[in-house]
Amino acid sequence: MKEKVLVVDNVSMKFNLMEKKVDNLKEYVIKLVKNELRYQEFWALQNVSFSLNKGDRLGILGLNGAGKSTLLKIIAGVLKASEGKVTIKGKIVPLLELGAGFDPQYTGAENIYLYGAVLGYPKEFIREKYQEIVEFSELGDFINVPVKNYSSGMKARLGFSIATIVEPDILILDEVLSVGDAKFRKKSEKKIKSMFDNGVTVLFVSHSLEQVNRLCNCALILEKGKLIAKGKVKDVSAIYEAKINEN
Amino acid sequence: MEVSLKTVWKNFSKYQFLLVELVKKDIKLKYRRSYLGILWTLLEPLLTTAVLTFVFDGLYHRGDRTFPVYILTGRLLYSFFSNATKAAMKAIRSNSAMIKKVYVPKYIYPFSTVLSNYVTFLISLIILAGAMLVFRVPFTIYTLQAVVPLLMALILSIGCGLILSTLAVFFRDLEYLWSVVLMLVMYTCAIFYDVSDKKFADKEPFMKLFNPLYDIIVNFRNAIFGTPLNEQALIISAIYSFGTLLIGILLFYKKQDDFILNI
Numbered sequence: 001m002k003e004k005v006l007v008v009d010n011v012s013m014k015f016n017l018m019e020k021k022v023d024n025l026k027e028y029v030i031k032l033v034k035n036e037l038r039y040q041e042f043w044a045l046q047n048v049s050f051s052l053n054k055g056d057r058l059g060i061l062g063l064n065g066a067g068k069s070t071l072l073k074i075i076a077g078v079l080k081a082s083e084g085k086v087t088i089k090g091k092i093v094p095l096l097e098l099g100a101g102f103d104p105q106y107t108g109a110e111n112i113y114l115y116g117a118v119l120g121y122p123k124e125f126i127r128e129k130y131q132e133i134v135e136f137s138e139l140g141d142f143i144n145v146p147v148k149n150y151s152s153g154m155k156a157r158l159g160f161s162i163a164t165i166v167e168p169d170i171l172i173l174d175e176v177l178s179v180g181d182a183k184f185r186k187k188s189e190k191k192i193k194s195m196f197d198n199g200v201t202v203l204f205v206s207h208s209l210e211q212v213n214r215l216c217n218c219a220l221i222l223e224k225g226k227l228i229a230k231g232k233v234k235d236v237s238a239i240y241e242a243k244i245n246e247n
Numbered sequence: 248m249e250v251s252l253k254t255v256w257k258n259f260s261k262y263q264f265l266l267v268e269l270v271k272k273d274i275k276l277k278y279r280r281s282y283l284g285i286l287w288t289l290l291e292p293l294l295t296t297a298v299l300t301f302v303f304d305g306l307y308h309r310g311d312r313t314f315p316v317y318i319l320t321g322r323l324l325y326s327f328f329s330n331a332t333k334a335a336m337k338a339i340r341s342n343s344a345m346i347k348k349v350y351v352p353k354y355i356y357p358f359s360t361v362l363s364n365y366v367t368f369l370i371s372l373i374i375l376a377g378a379m380l381v382f383r384v385p386f387t388i389y390t391l392q393a394v395v396p397l398l399m400a401l402i403l404s405i406g407c408g409l410i411l412s413t414l415a416v417f418f419r420d421l422e423y424l425w426s427v428v429l430m431l432v433m434y435t436c437a438i439f440y441d442v443s444d445k446k447f448a449d450k451e452p453f454m455k456l457f458n459p460l461y462d463i464i465v466n467f468r469n470a471i472f473g474t475p476l477n478e479q480a481l482i483i484s485a486i487y488s489f490g491t492l493l494i495g496i497l498l499f500y501k502k503q504d505d506f507i508l509n510i
Contacts, residue, residue, distance in 0.1 A: 015508065023509070025418040073507075077350030080504040094349060101345040105276050114272060117265035118349050 011084035059212035062222035090169025098159030104148035273363035321438035331364035335408030393470035406491030459487030
């Protein structure tokens with residue numbers, strides 16, 4: 001029996017949507033006095049359960065608003081589930097919105113240390129890998145320029161290079177395989193492929209069935225926060241295709 | 248969820264490097280584009296003290312040669328408190344990009360903000376030492392007591408920072424409210440007037456009771472001017488400092504999972 005690295009157990013996520021967004025004290029007090037504070041409950045995820053073995057590559061399918069991002073955020077630890085539990089073994093690296101965590105005033109070099117620290121890498125490790133990161137990102141002399149002067153492609157390249165410098169146990173990919181120019185895209189795909197070969201567990205969100213079929217070995221479909229199908233990628237993508245076509 | 252001190256400590260040491268990086272970043276960026284750089288930490292209190300001395304010494308004709316030291320002690324502590332809490336209040340919101348993406352213990356943001364302000368504050372104490380030399384306030388064994396009020400100021404600021412950063416996520420107009428509170432704190436801190444003056448005699452007990460920063464400043468001055476600490480002020484400031492820290496931790500811990508829904 002293979003080792004289970006990710007167990008998602010009966011996870012539900014409830015959002016309290018205020019009918020009108022109140023974000024200041026004045027309005028809050030007025031509404032409180034008038035008794036107008038109303039919340040609307042909204043379940044983004046309901047009783048989602050699945051587990052992944054080491055080396056599994058899971059494609060997450062679903063239309064916009066199905067709860068895919070919420071699920072990934074809960075697994076990444078950014079959001080806390082209202083109910084249920086997520087158990088993770090090993091290091092998890094999210095490749096989401098690359099470069100969003102950079103400080104624009106800081107140079108690329110300084111951001112390597114900062115971002116590395118955010119991802120929880122120790123200092124010596126970053127120092128050791130620094131050269132490798134700079135080389136992989138192909139930024140050259142730009143590494144000493146503040147990030148605010150970078151193009152979005154350059155930012156994404158740097159973000160990708162930092163995030164993938166470790167060998168994570170679980171990798172979260174949210175349509176990031178389209179980073180940078182064609183040349184860098186090839187390189188990043190190669191890097192991710194090599195991670196696949198090393199047996200990394202992958203969670204992959206995409207709207208492209210073709211990509212999911214190519215990269216994943218299992219899949220699940222979310223619809224309005226509910227898990228409606230899971231299993232082998234072939235079976236699930238067939239169900240998904242049928243679903244799309246029926247509408 | 249069960250939280251033991253041990254797991255909290257383990258998590259903290261894992262992110263210690265991040266804490267150091269964030270503190271470094273704050274300090275570095277603050278002075279990056281300025282010509283005099285970190286020297287501003289020294290120059291700024293020096294200049295404002297010169298102005299305050301000029302105005303208030305002239306006004307009251309006190310003729311006390313150590314008056315600039317008196318002002319500096321109060322002013323340095325007050326500006327640390329006000330800068331640290333104001334910055335900590337924005338800490339969660341200004342790091343929202345990071346918070347939305349990667350898991351990091353969130354208290355690290357307000358905490359590092361207060362710490363970076365504390366570091367610049369400690370550097371600015373050089374000016375105080377210089378002023379003590381120039382205006383011949385002798386260094387004594389009592390000077391070492393300054394550690395106590397300095398620690399209280401840090402704890403109080405961390406506590407207030409945690410409370411404010413939590414509330415500011417939900418109520419954006421808190422910034423304006425807090426600057427009004429800070430103004431009240433400033434005027435009741437006896438930065439540029441002497442409370443031993445009989446004009447203030449009846450107000451002093453209130454200031455002592457309701458303004459913890461005043462108590463901290465009183466004891467800082469006692470240390471600098473070579474007298475023993477005021478016990479009453481020490482106890483009151485300790486109660487406030489640890490009290491706000493405790494409330495801050497509890498409030499932050501209770502609300503931190505909701506941050507992401509509001510930023």
